[in-house]
Amino acid sequence: MTTPAIRATGLRKQFRQADGTPVLAVDDVDLTVHPGEIVAFLGPNGAGKTTTVDMLLGLTAPDAGTVEVYGTSPGEAVRQGRVSAVMQTGGLLNDFTVAETVRAIAALHGRSDRVEVVIERAHLAELAGRRVEALSGGERQRLKFALALLPDPDLVVLDEPTTGMDVGARQEFWQAMRADAALGRTIVFATHYLAEADEFAERTVLMNHGRIVHDAPTTDVRAAYGGRTLTFRPPAGAVGADGIDADWLGQVHRALEPLGVTDVDVSAASLEAAFLALTADDQPIGAAR
Numbered sequence: 001m002t003t004p005a006i007r008a009t010g011l012r013k014q015f016r017q018a019d020g021t022p023v024l025a026v027d028d029v030d031l032t033v034h035p036g037e038i039v040a041f042l043g044p045n046g047a048g049k050t051t052t053v054d055m056l057l058g059l060t061a062p063d064a065g066t067v068e069v070y071g072t073s074p075g076e077a078v079r080q081g082r083v084s085a086v087m088q089t090g091g092l093l094n095d096f097t098v099a100e101t102v103r104a105i106a107a108l109h110g111r112s113d114r115v116e117v118v119i120e121r122a123h124l125a126e127l128a129g130r131r132v133e134a135l136s137g138g139e140r141q142r143l144k145f146a147l148a149l150l151p152d153p154d155l156v157v158l159d160e161p162t163t164g165m166d167v168g169a170r171q172e173f174w175q176a177m178r179a180d181a182a183l184g185r186t187i188v189f190a191t192h193y194l195a196e197a198d199e200f201a202e203r204t205v206l207m208n209h210g211r212i213v214h215d216a217p218t219t220d221v222r223a224a225y226g227g228r229t230l231t232f233r234p235p236a237g238a239v240g241a242d243g244i245d246a247d248w249l250g251q252v253h254r255a256l257e258p259l260g261v262t263d264v265d266v267s268a269a270s271l272e273a274a275f276l277a278l279t280a281d282d283q284p285i286g287a288a289r
């Protein structure tokens with residue numbers, strides 16, 4: 001059995017708000033990620049994604065529970081260059097060009113040999129001479145991604161890497177990520193965007209109120225919780241000024257076919273429906289849909 005990229009058990013973290021009220025940001029989270037997996041952490045604002053990611057990287061100490069990254073502490077794994085991160089915030093020096101930034105950080109890591117390859121991987125070759133202050137939000141994130149790749153880590157952790165990007169920038173970012181992931185790197189990323197989990201991650205971990213509410217292959221999340229959507233066109237006589245006649249709808253429930261329903265279309269529910277079902281506060285987890 002290979003050592004997991006991440007093994008977290010019983011993770012818990014509580015913060016205090018300014019007025020002293022406690023907030024349980026992460027509540028008993030267990031997570032194992034195997035080498036080569038691409039995992040999305042998906043959840044609404046305040047779900048606990050960033051706090052979890054911070055604990056996986058050793059940036060925040062858990063109040064309870066343990067984290068191992070490749071069988072060692074997160075801090076040690078970072079020091080060994082086995083894991084690196086692209087965080088939401090984080091300093092880049094505005095006066096440096098892209099190439100100067102990459103060269104400077106590469107020298108710090110003792111990996112000047114990787115300057116060319118990471119610039120290419122992050123699709124930054126054409127921007128190499130541009131100063132950081134002139135980069136768009138998406139280009140800055142690609143630069144951070146390039147820096148994260150310098151130690152040639154086995155695991156890259158990204159915290160909402162495309163927040164604030166427009167659609168085009170987001171696509172470019174994920175193109176760069178996808179090309180890199182194809183080489184076998186383990187990737188864990190937090191996102192608000194259902195489409196990103198859907199398109200990019202094989203596995204989706206849904207978080208809400210500090211807990212993991214679902215953890216499964218992304219396709220299963222949709223299938224298991226989204227149910228199915230049935231759309232049809234009612235006969236003209238059943239549609240009035242106020243919409244579809246309620247009595248008629250009652251009959252539809254009992255017997256579809258004899259009512260002359262046409263254009264019946266059964267489609268898989270969207271990941272969005274699954275997400276809403278799983279994160280609705282009044283929806284018991286695992287309730288049948």
Ligand SMILES: Nc1ncnc2c1ncn2[C@@H]1O[C@H](COP(=O)(O)OP(=O)(O)OP(=O)(O)O)[C@@H](O)[C@H]1O
Pocket residue numbers: 015016017023024025026043044045046047048049050051052192
């Ligand atoms: N340093 C802190 N002090 C106080 N409360 C905090 C702190 N960090 C996080 N929290 C609270 O913990 C909860 C989880 O926050 P966290 O940032 O982990 O969620 P998130 O899922 O990443 O949210 P977002 O998508 O908005 O970034 C929130 O209620 C947040 O307000």
